[in-house]
Amino acid sequence: MSEEEPKMEEKVEIAPGLAIALSPDEGTDDGPRRRGPDPLAALRSWQPRTRLGRMVMNGEIVTYEQALASGYPIREVEIVDALLPEIEDDVLSVNMIQRMTDSGRRVRFNVLCAVGNGDGYVGLSVCKGKEVASTIQKAITQAKLSLIPVFRGNGSWESAEGPGNSIPFKSTGRSGSTRVTLLPAPSGKGLVIGDYGRRVLTLAGVSDVWSRSSGQTRSTINFARATFNALEELSMAKVSDDVKDRLHITVGRRNI
Numbered sequence: 001m002s003e004e005e006p007k008m009e010e011k012v013e014i015a016p017g018l019a020i021a022l023s024p025d026e027g028t029d030d031g032p033r034r035r036g037p038d039p040l041a042a043l044r045s046w047q048p049r050t051r052l053g054r055m056v057m058n059g060e061i062v063t064y065e066q067a068l069a070s071g072y073p074i075r076e077v078e079i080v081d082a083l084l085p086e087i088e089d090d091v092l093s094v095n096m097i098q099r100m101t102d103s104g105r106r107v108r109f110n111v112l113c114a115v116g117n118g119d120g121y122v123g124l125s126v127c128k129g130k131e132v133a134s135t136i137q138k139a140i141t142q143a144k145l146s147l148i149p150v151f152r153g154n155g156s157w158e159s160a161e162g163p164g165n166s167i168p169f170k171s172t173g174r175s176g177s178t179r180v181t182l183l184p185a186p187s188g189k190g191l192v193i194g195d196y197g198r199r200v201l202t203l204a205g206v207s208d209v210w211s212r213s214s215g216q217t218r219s220t221i222n223f224a225r226a227t228f229n230a231l232e233e234l235s236m237a238k239v240s241d242d243v244k245d246r247l248h249i250t251v252g253r254r255n256i
Contacts, residue, residue, distance in 0.1 A: 015062050017085035018043055037137065039081040046078045056082050064121070065252060068149075080144040089115045089140045090203060092196055093220045094132060112221050113139035114228075115147070116203025120252040123147040124200065124228040126221055150204045151234045153249035155184030163248040165207040168239070173230030177215035178222035182230045185210045196220055197227035204231060 014022075021043035048054045052072035055061045056079050064083040067074060074080065080087065093112040098105055109132050116122035125142035129135030153168030154161075164187050172181045180197060185208040191198045193211040201209060217223055239249060 013062050014059050015056055015082040017082035018057070020085055021082075039078075039085075043078055043081055046082075048076065048078075050075050052076075053079055064147075074145060074147075077141045077144050080147065084117050084121065084147075086119075087115055087117045087121075087144065088203065089113060089143070090199055091136055091139075092199060092224055094136070097128070109135050110221075111135045111139040112224060113143050114200050114203050114224065115140060115143040116200075116205070117253070118203060119205045119254060120150050120152065120250065121147045122150060122200060122204035122228070122231065124224060126225075148232050148235055149252040150206065150231055151237070151239075151249060151251055152206060152254075153184075153244075153247040154187075155247050156186045156208075158186040159184075160187075163250075165205070166209055167206060167234060168243075168247040168249045169234075169237075171230045171234040171237075173226040173228065173233055175225035175229060176219065176222040178217055178219055178226045179214045180223065180226040180230055181212040182227070182234070183210035183212070193227070194223055196224040200224055200227045200231075206231075 021040040048057050052061070052067060052070060052074065053076045056067070061067050061070060067079060067083055091111065091113050095110040097108045097110055108128055108130055110126065110128050112126050113136065114122065114124045123143040123146045125139045125146055127135050127139040127142055129138060151168055152165060154164030154166060155168040156166060166184045167182055168184065170181060170183050172179060185192065187208055189208045191201050191207065191209055193201065193209060194213065194217065197211065243249070
């Protein structure tokens with residue numbers, strides 16, 4: 001009699017965020033608490049409402065790069081949490097806005113928030129609301145849905161040959177009267193830019209840059225937006241393969 005051979009179980013690939021959320025050992029880490037609702041808890045009860053969300057849930061898409069290449073719009077924040085679980089948020093500014101109306105004084109809050117994985121993706125959002133906590137969460141959600149890939153390379157003539165954590169060439173962003181120009185810098189120079197621009201670039205994974213600024217640079221929102229717009233302008237540039245190899249340009253994450 002021939003014994004039946006045991007069937008080999010097929011290993012199903014799953015998005016990294018979903019794997020962490022569904023892991024039985026999840027929740028034993030004593031790391032810093034997150035601001036607002038836990039995204040891992042939201043992933044456990046996630047019911048996708050879009051086609052891209054269902055593809056992520058079924059394991060057809062397991063990286064953020066595959067989601068961008070699919071051509072479908074990212075309309076659910078759980079998609080970002082599932083594909084980029086290492087993403088971090090930074091609340092850059094919380095401003096109180098008071099307005100006198102016929103019924104009395106109305107108080108609202110203006111929140112500026114940036115998110116990024118520190119390795120080639122960054123997002124920025126400004127939201128308004130009546131309560132601070134809910135407005136912060138709304139700004140984080142909108143920033144995750146507005147992620148852009150960042151061009152990084154070694155575009156400084158002062159650098160030695162090889163990859164770097166700067167930008168490949170000059171780029172200018174503008175918001176209101178504020179204009180910020182980012183310039184390639186050699187390795188080890190650091191981020192020579194204002195505090196809010198530095199925080200945006202850190203979340204984007206850029207560690208060396210020169211900058212020039214003009215206009216009303218003390219405006220927090222405009223300065224951060226101008227820095228973000230400079231990165232977005234950089235990502236829309238069309239670069240040949242020869243230039244990419246020469247300047248060691250990478251788009252998005254380096255280690256997937």
